[in-house]
Amino acid sequence: MRRAGRARAPRLRRRGLLPVAAGGVHRSQGRQDMTASTGIRGGFARSVATTAACNVATAVASGVAGILIARALGPSLRGEYAAIMAWFAVVLVVGQLGQTAATTYFVARVPDRARDYLATSRNLMVASGSVTLLAGIACAPLLAPEDDTVVLAYRLMFATCLASFAGAGYVFALHAARLPRWNLVRIMQPLAFLAVVGVLHLSDELDLLTVAAALSATVVAQSILAYVLCRGLGLTGGRSESALAAPMCRYGLSQLAGSVPAAITARLDQIVLSFLAASAALGNYAVAVSLTAIAVPLVAAFGNVAFPRLASRVGAASRLDAMQRQTLLASAAVGVVVTVPLVVLAPTLIPALFGPGYAEAIRLLWLLAPGGVLLACAQVGADLLRGHGRPLDVAQAQWIAAIVMIVLLVALVPTWGAMGAAVASSAAAATALLLMLRSLARNSSAAEPELATTELTRRTR
Structure with a gap:
């Protein structure tokens, strides 16, 4: 029985479900390296600041831009x-x-296979991005049927x-591996975008097309910088493996199940107003x-x-739970x-x-302000649940919030216009936060299941 277990271990290591001891580096050493790289011992407050x-x-x-x-x-x-x-925000999410979240989670959770997880996520997103580009080019005329400039x-x-x-895989591998980078x-991207927009504004060349071109150029530059920094950390050159794609897709699709309704609650009000209200x-x-x-x-x-700290599981469960409580209280106060x-x-x-x-934006601001605070806190709650390996809890909360928003938009926008959309947005944010707080209260760091451990158990049966 022991020989069978030992024979199975190399296969599991190749799949990224057990640590790789390449070069004599054991999982404990990899964990220490990841701990240092994420600054876990450097102080939570300093990292937050x-x-x-x-x-x-x-x-x-x-x-300013x-x-x-x-x-x-x-x-x-x-x-x-x-x-x-x-539409840009919605397409990115889908x-x-x-x-993006799966890359952060698995690079932090299994640092010994970080390069391979990164390569796997990159290939998945490039394939998806290619399909998105082709579909977007074909569908653009439907979004602005009477204006060729807007179509472009x-x-x-x-x-x-x-x-x-x-570039997203490289960006979010850095989230787990080197928080400062x-x-x-x-x-880098918003600063570069501001610089380009400023130059265009001063030269009187700032219009819808030049703004879109500036956005595209600065996103490309950001992707290149992320790759260079990952290469400097030795995170490039990994192998994309189907065995790693399975747990990453499970986590990612659970994350997507929550991101889609989050994008709905963040942007649906503006999309609805783009059809039902004046520009x-x-x-x-x-x-x-x-x-x-x-x-x-x-x-x-x-x-x-x-x-990434919760995902890495470094530290006692009671300490992680205390960090979670302090995080929620501090985020609400700020x-x-x-x-x-x-x-x-x-x-x-x-x-x-x-x-x-x-x-008119003044009155709308007064209606949207409570929702702005609640939405920000809900984002923190979502990150905490993702760190616990529970993206499906985030998805459940976000879908219920999206339903609340859709119902209120249908009921209020035809009569109240933009003010009705503001009320719907704030109500949806409150719903999402309350549901996430309930999930966090129900699950502690000591008891929650982990996706990587669950996958290991399933494959070794």
Whole structure:
């Protein structure tokens, strides 16, 4: 019996379900290396602070670029741009097949096979991105049947999706392997985008097509940088294996099951308004949404740091549970502290930043502000559940929230327009957060099942 178990072990190691002792490196050593690389012993607060700083810088760059774009395009074209970006977000979520979160989880969970997991996720996403590009080119005329310029902007957006898919595996391998380098890659794209948009604005060349081209070019540059950094860490050159694809697809599809409704709750309101409301109304709504998202970068940092730490399972269960509680409380407090001054200053801030054409965004901001805090906290709750290997719990919460949003959009938008969409958005965010908190309360770090361990058990029976 023991000989049979020993004979089976090499096969399991090749499949990535047991640690590889190549070069004399055992799993314990690989775990220590991953612990050092993710900064687990370097202090949770310090990691959150640096990640939050990166998130804020990213948001500021995106916000300033958004202001320049809004001023150059005006409310109507800004509405078209908002619709394009809404579809862009949805296509990214669906086309990536949940492999961004799966890459982070398995690179942190099984560091000895990080290169092979990365290669597997990359191939999956490139195949999906190729299909997305072809489908997007064919469907673009249906999204803007009366405007060739907008059709071309949509096609540029779909091409950008392929570039993003090709680099996403490298970006999220860095999330697990080197958090500072992950932050560097994330901040590079919005800073570069802002620089390009600024140059276009100063040269009076900023229009819908040049904005789409700037987005595409900076996403390509981000993917190249992520590859170079991963190569420097020895994360490239792995083999894509079907045995690794199976658990990654299971995790990824569970993640996708939650990401699709999350994208619905984040973008469906704007998509519905793009069909049922005037472009100017959608432009005002998009501005209000962008402002209520200001708290997200600070709040999201807690989940960004906690996810790979929980996945790596380094530390006592009681300590991980305490970290989880503190993460939830701190994220809620930060969200409230950031949002309340924004609500108070809105009547002065919005006209000064965006111009008099966006006065309607003030009332929309007041309605969207509670949902902005709740949505940010829900994102943290989702990261905690993913770190526990429970993406299906996230999916359940997000689907219920999406149903709530759809029902309220149908009931409120025909009568209240953009204000009805704001109410629906806040209600959906509250629903998602409450359900995730219930799931987290029900499951502790000591008792939750792990996808990698479950896969190992299943294959060794």
